[in-house]
Amino acid sequence: MATLLLAEDVDDIAMVLTRVFKRAGFTVLHGADGAAAYDLAVEHRPDVVLTDLGMPRMDGWELIRLIRAHKELSETPIAILTGQLQPGDVRVPESGACSLVLKPTLNDVLVSVMTELAGHGPHGHTFSSTGCITT
């Protein structure tokens, strides 16, 4: 089953999401900020990444930038989970993220987006204006 890397600095949210994804069959790694998540990504090569944006030490934008710049991680599917953006925000595809999930969201929606990304697998991500996967 797919390994999901979760970058989330709020403990309560991380705990709930970890439970949700484990129940859906994912192996879950949790980094409490972008830097910790990046270290986990380098070490474990997750199948998919779900990242918050606002985090201490390293935010989600920087995490995505580093993953896309890493030779062996660059094709990893990445989704952003945030309540801080509007749908269609051009910074999402420009950042290299594949999908945007806006908070609040249903756990089922989140699981289906990440399952779709995991099924899509590694891909030569294009920095298009629409993103490579729209759900």
Ligand SMILES: [Zn+2]
């Ligand atoms: Zn992509």
